[in-house]
Amino acid sequence: MSDDDINNEWEHDLEDPEPFHHAPSGAAHGRGRGAVALYGIMAEFDNPSDLVAAARRTHEAGYRRINGYSPYPIEELDEAIGFTRTSLPLIVLIGGIIGGLGGFFMQYWMEVIDYPLNVGGKPYNSWPAFIPITFESTVLVASFAAVLGMLALNKLPQPYHPVFNAPNFALATRDKFFLVIEANDPKFRHDETTQFMNTLGAMGVNDVEV
Amino acid sequence: MQDEPHSPLHHSTAPVVAPGLTFASVTDKISSIVLKRKTPIWWFVGFAISFILFQLMLLTITEMLFVGIGLWGVNIPIAWGMDILNFVWWIGIGHAGTLISAILLLLRQQWRTSINRFAEAMTLFAVAQAGMYPIMHLGRPWLAYWLFPYPNTMGIWPQFRSPLMWDVFAVSTYATVSALFWFVGLIPDFATLRDRARSKPFQILYGMLAMGWRGSARHWHRYEMAYLLLAGLATPLVLSVHTIVSFDFAVGIIPGWHATIFPPYFVAGAIYAGFAMVLLLTIPLRRVFGLQSFITMRHMHNMGKVMLATGLIVGYGYVMEAFFGWYSGNRYERYMIWNRMHGPYAYYYWALILCNIITPQFLWIKKLRSNLLILWLISIVVSIGMWLERFVIVVTSLHRDFLPSSWGQYQPSMWDWTMFIGTLGFFFTLLFLFIRFLPMISIFEMRTILPEAEVEE
Numbered sequence: 159m160s161d162d163d164i165n166n167e168w169e170h171d172l173e174d175p176e177p178f179h180h181a182p183s184g185a186a187h188g189r190g191r192g193a194v195a196l197y198g199i200m201a202e203f204d205n206p207s208d209l210v211a212a213a214r215r216t217h218e219a220g221y222r223r224i225n226g227y228s229p230y231p232i233e234e235l236d237e238a239i240g241f242t243r244t245s246l247p248l249i250v251l252i253g254g255i256i257g258g259l260g261g262f263f264m265q266y267w268m269e270v271i272d273y274p275l276n277v278g279g280k281p282y283n284s285w286p287a288f289i290p291i292t293f294e295s296t297v298l299v300a301s302f303a304a305v306l307g308m309l310a311l312n313k314l315p316q317p318y319h320p321v322f323n324a325p326n327f328a329l330a331t332r333d334k335f336f337l338v339i340e341a342n343d344p345k346f347r348h349d350e351t352t353q354f355m356n357t358l359g360a361m362g363v364n365d366v367e368v
Numbered sequence: 369m370q371d372e373p374h375s376p377l378h379h380s381t382a383p384v385v386a387p388g389l390t391f392a393s394v395t396d397k398i399s400s401i402v403l404k405r406k407t408p409i410w411w412f413v414g415f416a417i418s419f420i421l422f423q424l425m426l427l428t429i430t431e432m433l434f435v436g437i438g439l440w441g442v443n444i445p446i447a448w449g450m451d452i453l454n455f456v457w458w459i460g461i462g463h464a465g466t467l468i469s470a471i472l473l474l475l476r477q478q479w480r481t482s483i484n485r486f487a488e489a490m491t492l493f494a495v496a497q498a499g500m501y502p503i504m505h506l507g508r509p510w511l512a513y514w515l516f517p518y519p520n521t522m523g524i525w526p527q528f529r530s531p532l533m534w535d536v537f538a539v540s541t542y543a544t545v546s547a548l549f550w551f552v553g554l555i556p557d558f559a560t561l562r563d564r565a566r567s568k569p570f571q572i573l574y575g576m577l578a579m580g581w582r583g584s585a586r587h588w589h590r591y592e593m594a595y596l597l598l599a600g601l602a603t604p605l606v607l608s609v610h611t612i613v614s615f616d617f618a619v620g621i622i623p624g625w626h627a628t629i630f631p632p633y634f635v636a637g638a639i640y641a642g643f644a645m646v647l648l649l650t651i652p653l654r655r656v657f658g659l660q661s662f663i664t665m666r667h668m669h670n671m672g673k674v675m676l677a678t679g680l681i682v683g684y685g686y687v688m689e690a691f692f693g694w695y696s697g698n699r700y701e702r703y704m705i706w707n708r709m710h711g712p713y714a715y716y717y718w719a720l721i722l723c724n725i726i727t728p729q730f731l732w733i734k735k736l737r738s739n740l741l742i743l744w745l746i747s748i749v750v751s752i753g754m755w756l757e758r759f760v761i762v763v764t765s766l767h768r769d770f771l772p773s774s775w776g777q778y779q780p781s782m783w784d785w786t787m788f789i790g791t792l793g794f795f796f797t798l799l800f801l802f803i804r805f806l807p808m809i810s811i812f813e814m815r816t817i818l819p820e821a822e823v824e825e
Contacts, residue, residue: 207824213585229391229560230815231588234823241586246593250601268517268525277529290534290612294541297605301545301598305552308594312587315579322582328563330583331556333391 253303261295386661425790464642465491633685723753
């Protein structure tokens with residue numbers, strides 16, 4: 159638990175903060191308008207080039223809490239929204255080191271300290287014979303670190319998310335592309351932002367409720 | 369000749385995906401196999417046959433638990449028999465899946481995209497079969513957990529200098545990492561199925577599996593990183609697994625086993641057998657599901673070439689085995705080679721040479737490589753050949769070692785065959801379930817290689 163927090167802290171330090179601390183604070187403070195808590199405004203595109211161009215313009219316009227949604231990974235989109243770093247490799251490295259040291263010293267402790275057994279006159283610490291298992295445990299722990307680290311940083315599993323409310327969003331896993339400016343962006347003003355998004359060449363611009 | 373500046377690497381003219389496909393058509397076509405299309409009658413027939421054969425395995429295991437492993441044809445000196453050779457055969461088949469999904473990803477081979485999901489599934493299911501053999505072969509399989517280092521009232525620990533312990537860790541790590549890799553690859557496709565499914569139960573099922581995936585750019589970024597790192601971890605892992613399996617033999621001092629060439633020769637053999645199995649399965653599947661536009665002739669050519677290349681490495685291994693036997697000057701090694709070629713199991717040896725060295729040579733010829741029936745038949749022959757190879761290694765080395773007084777003969781019993789056929793049944797049972805309930809081609813990765821995925825700036 160605390161590990162996750164530390165990792166998330168790490169990512170918070172980057173240029174763009176995590177996007178998914180929900181909006182109510184921002185919206186309730188009247189940046190959105192009135193009663194309906196707003197998560198953000200979403201624009202829909204039907205091809206990746208338009209999405210990337212729009213994301214770039216939005217970022218240039220000074221919006222920071224923005225996110226794109228696409229049916230497949232688009233490298234250019236990461237750059238356009240200014241999200242190009244993740245601490246995942248570090249997590250995997252730490253996992254690998256823990257796995258490697260843990261695997262070796264588990265064997266060392268068992269074969270040398272806790273239950274020394276003479277096998278064919280080999281030394282108790284027959285380290286070359288411990289390498290295969292050391293390698294396997296390195297890979298095992300690093301792999302778990304990669305998968306669980308990715309899920310934790312992405313805050314998955316997360317059954318509910320406001321963007322699922324948006325019209326047509328089911329097509330984000332088929333052939334449609336979306337751009338969201340979140341309501342808790344410092345620069346977010348409902349009317350101005352809607353107007354701005356209408357200039358991006360989107361097929362539709364909609365409010366997304368929390 | 370429009371794309372005139374052909375790079376010399378661009379010798380295969382067949383495209384990786386057929387022209388004219390779009391995000392929508394790729395998504396709909398692959399997901400419809402799972403969600404919309406009526407289950408074809410051959411699926412029920414195939415599943416039923418596999419499931420019946422699977423019962424043979426359960427029957428054999430039950431009988432074995434009552435009688436003991438004397439049920440099988442194993443005895444001293446040939447204590448390893450068909451259990452261990454089938455273990456090696458199955459786990460070898462699995463290796464092609466990891467090669468396709470991890471190594472070809474790192475090498476940026478786009479053509480892997482449409483076959484990696486299927487090949488990974490094949491890996492998992494083959495490893496499941498492989499794992500069963502050594503556990504059953506323990507004699508008291510209900511004590512299999514003794515293999516793991518857990519604090520116990522006996523106050524003892526496993527003996528980590530033994531290759532058999534390395535094997536436990538290698539195979540269980542391999543199974544776990546393959547499952548993780550496969551599941552991570554499936555998450556975005558689960559989301560696609562969740563959003564396409566019409567019936568509530570399937571929406572909930574796929575929704576839970578998708579874990580709330582929504583295609584966020586930040587998620588994709590970390591996802592891609594995780595996937596790449598997993599590929600980087602799985603690549604040395606897959607090489608280590610068959611290396612360690614070969615240590616089971618090479619660390620022993622039995623003539624014919626104690627050879628330094630074993631690790632690379634086993635790894636190449638594993639990839640060889642694995643690609644044969646991938647071809648064996650994809651050739652009929654792409655036809656019955658009409659997936660020719662996803663799995664094109666390019667894939668068939670490439671897989672044929674990989675099979676030829678690894679087959680040549682395996683052939684080199686056989687030559688070197690014979691050479692080492694002769695050049696060692698050791699009478700036991702020399703006798704072992706002589707015995708393989710002329711002893712009671714010589715038929716197996718020569719059949720193996722025919723299957724694994726002579727047959728794949730046909731793959732040099734482009735016309736034969738392009739003929740799917742011939743490619744399919746060669747795959748069957750190679751699968752049999754790789755089974756024979758393990759038979760020759762396990763049995764001929766053990767049956768006549770140093771002391772003629774301890775020589776023996778090995779004859780697989782009926783129960784050896786029911787177990788083997790039973791695991792084939794289990795393998796195909798799992799495969800039939802897989803192609804019915806999960807997308808057998810990675811939908812999101814297919815989208816990335818479509819022409820419209822190109823971002824124009």
